[in-house]
Amino acid sequence: MQFVPLCTFVDASYWSEVNRRKLNEWKLEETPQPLGASISIYDCVGSDSRLSLSNESFLGSSVLKGQMILLNTVETFAKLDRKAMMNAEADGIWDSIVSGRWMNQPTTINTFIFTVFADLKKFRYHYWNCVPVLALADLSLKEQPQEMVEDESRVLLSHLEQSQQSVFVYSKGITLPLTAILTLQHEDYEIVVADPSTTPAVAGALCRNVILAVLWTTKRTEMRLISLRGGQVSWRFRINVSVPVTIRPSNVVGLERNGKDEMKPSSVDLSKQFHPHKLMEQAVDLNVSLIKWRLVPQLETTKFSQLKCLLLGAGTLGCNVARSLIGWGVRTITFVDNGVVSYSNPVRQSLSEFDDAQNGRKKAEVAADALRRIFPSIDANAVEMTIPCQDTLSIRKYESSIDSCVSLLHSLISSHDVVFLLLDSREARWLPTLIASSIGKLCFSVALGFDQYVVIRHGVTEEGRVEKEEGMTTMRGLVNASQLSCYFCSDVTAPGNSMAERTLDQQCTVARPGLSRIASGLAVELLSSVLQHIDPFVPPLGVERVIIRERKRLDY
Known part of the structure; x- marks a missing residue:
C-alpha cells in the first residue's frame, strides 16, 4: 500500500521568529x-501534501505537535x-499506542522533528x-478505494470543524470518539x-500510524479507513495485514526528501526576500544581542534601542560619536x-x-542624511x-534671536535622554551644561587637544535625582553621581570668547587624526556602561583604580 509523503512548507514569518528567539532567548541552547504545524485538507489535486510552519507555530x-532542534553550527x-x-x-x-493513550490524545502518534541550522x-x-x-x-488494500458520497463527506467535515479532532470514528451515520472501537464490531465502523x-485514491502519510494503532488495539488484521478531504473527493479504504500486530515494527521511516527528490536537507536563502530595511535592523541588533550569549548575559539591549541622543556639534566628534551610537543600536539621534x-x-x-x-x-543636515543612508530605519x-554663549550675548545682531535659541535648546535637551557636548x-x-x-539630563562632554583629550560624565544635581541617592555613603574609591563635576566646575570665572585674537592654528581643532575616534569611542562606551545601572542617573564613579594607575606612573 502506498502513501503520499508530507512536504514541509516554511513561511518567511517562521524564519523571522526563529531569528528573534535565537538572538534573544535561546542563544546557544x-x-x-x-513546535506546532498546520495541515490543510482543502488543497487541490496535484499540489503538495503540505505540513506548514509559520510564526504561529510557536503558540502551541x-x-x-512536534519539536524543533536548532543547531549552532552547520557541521x-x-x-x-x-x-x-x-x-x-x-x-x-x-x-502511546500500547498504553491506549492515543485514543484520548491522537496527536501523540503523529509528530515531527524539525532540525535546523540558521x-x-x-x-x-538549512532544514530537514x-x-x-x-x-x-x-x-495492503483488500479492494480498490471507493469515492465517498458528498453528503456524508460534508457531515464529517462539519464534525471536524466543530470538534477540532483530526481522528475519530464514524459508525452508521454517527461520529464517535476513538474509544468506541473497543466495543463496536469492526465491520460497523x-x-x-x-x-x-x-492524490486521488492514495492516503497520506498521517494515516500510517493511525492504521497501526487501530490494528494493534483491535488485534484484528483488517480495518476500514476514510481519508477525509475538503478540497476534493474523500476516499474509503479497506486495509488488511497478513497477521495481527503483536510487536513494535522495527522499520521507522519518515525522513523528508528535498525539492530535488534527494534524501538530503533543504535550504533557503531569504536575504533577497526579507525587506532590506528589516534585514538591516536585524543585522544591526545581531552584534549587540550576541554579547548576551556568553560575555554579558544580563545586558539590557532595549536601553540602547529606546534611547534618544542629542549631539551638540556635528563635526569630527559628532560624526564619530554618532557612528558608535548606532553600533550599539541607538535608533534616535x-x-x-x-x-x-568645508573642504578640510x-x-x-x-x-x-x-x-x-x-x-x-x-553639517547637521549632512550628518543626519549620512546616518539615514547607512541605516535607513534610524x-x-x-x-x-x-x-548662545558669552560673546553672542553681547552682540546686538543676535539679541532678537537669543530668546528663541535658548527656548529651542531647552526644548531639545528636554526631549532627549542623553546630551553629548561636542x-x-x-x-x-x-549654556547646554546649565540646562x-x-x-536632570545625562550629559557627556568630549574635548580634544593635540595629543590629549577629555571625556566627562557630568553630575546630575536635579532634586528628584539627588533624593534617590539620599542615604548613600561615599565609600572609599567611589564618588556619588550627584557629586560629579561638569566641564566648568574647576573654572574660577565665567567662560569668555576663546576664539578672539587667535591665529589660524589656535582657532582650528588641531589634534592627532586618530584621537577623535578614541575619545568618541570612550564617551559612548562610558554611556553604554552607565545605561546598564538600575538607574542610569546614579551610578557612582570609581576613582580608586585611577589613583593607583597615577601612582604607578609616578613611580617610573
Whole structure:
C-alpha cells in the first residue's frame, strides 16, 4: 500500500521568529523547542501534501505537535544522527499506542522533528524535517478505494470543524470518539482521518500510524479507513495485514526528501526576500544581542534601542560619536550645528564627503542624511542653530534671536535622554551644561587637544535625582553621581570668547587624526556602561583604580 509523503512548507514569518528567539532567548541552547504545524485538507489535486510552519507555530495551538532542534553550527547539523532521533520518537509513539493513550490524545502518534541550522548573518537556513512512521511491511488494500458520497463527506467535515479532532470514528451515520472501537464490531465502523493528501485514491502519510494503532488495539488484521478531504473527493479504504500486530515494527521511516527528490536537507536563502530595511535592523541588533550569549548575559539591549541622543556639534566628534551610537543600536539621534562643511572636513569627519563641501551643505543636515543612508530605519534629525554663549550675548545682531535659541535648546535637551557636548569652544558648552544640569539630563562632554583629550560624565544635581541617592555613603574609591563635576566646575570665572585674537592654528581643532575616534569611542562606551545601572542617573564613579594607575606612573 502506498502513501503520499508530507512536504514541509516554511513561511518567511517562521524564519523571522526563529531569528528573534535565537538572538534573544535561546542563544546557544540546542535543546528541543516545542513546535506546532498546520495541515490543510482543502488543497487541490496535484499540489503538495503540505505540513506548514509559520510564526504561529510557536503558540502551541496547531493540529500537529512536534519539536524543533536548532543547531549552532552547520557541521553539527550535518552530523546529526536523525535515524536515532526518529527511533527514539517512534518509541514514544509505540508507547502511546500500547498504553491506549492515543485514543484520548491522537496527536501523540503523529509528530515531527524539525532540525535546523540558521545562518542569522546571511539569512540562509538549512532544514530537514522528519515525520516518524512505524512502517508495517505487509500492509495492503483488500479492494480498490471507493469515492465517498458528498453528503456524508460534508457531515464529517462539519464534525471536524466543530470538534477540532483530526481522528475519530464514524459508525452508521454517527461520529464517535476513538474509544468506541473497543466495543463496536469492526465491520460497523470506519476510522476517519483528516488527510492532507492531494492524490486521488492514495492516503497520506498521517494515516500510517493511525492504521497501526487501530490494528494493534483491535488485534484484528483488517480495518476500514476514510481519508477525509475538503478540497476534493474523500476516499474509503479497506486495509488488511497478513497477521495481527503483536510487536513494535522495527522499520521507522519518515525522513523528508528535498525539492530535488534527494534524501538530503533543504535550504533557503531569504536575504533577497526579507525587506532590506528589516534585514538591516536585524543585522544591526545581531552584534549587540550576541554579547548576551556568553560575555554579558544580563545586558539590557532595549536601553540602547529606546534611547534618544542629542549631539551638540556635528563635526569630527559628532560624526564619530554618532557612528558608535548606532553600533550599539541607538535608533534616535539629533544633530545640532550651525556650520557648513568645508573642504578640510571630509577627511576627518566620517559622515561628510567632497560633494557636501563643494555644495556648501550644512553639517547637521549632512550628518543626519549620512546616518539615514547607512541605516535607513534610524530616526536622524538635523537642527541648524547657533548656541548662545558669552560673546553672542553681547552682540546686538543676535539679541532678537537669543530668546528663541535658548527656548529651542531647552526644548531639545528636554526631549532627549542623553546630551553629548561636542562643540569647538568652551563657551558654547556653557549654556547646554546649565540646562542639562537644571532638568536632570545625562550629559557627556568630549574635548580634544593635540595629543590629549577629555571625556566627562557630568553630575546630575536635579532634586528628584539627588533624593534617590539620599542615604548613600561615599565609600572609599567611589564618588556619588550627584557629586560629579561638569566641564566648568574647576573654572574660577565665567567662560569668555576663546576664539578672539587667535591665529589660524589656535582657532582650528588641531589634534592627532586618530584621537577623535578614541575619545568618541570612550564617551559612548562610558554611556553604554552607565545605561546598564538600575538607574542610569546614579551610578557612582570609581576613582580608586585611577589613583593607583597615577601612582604607578609616578613611580617610573
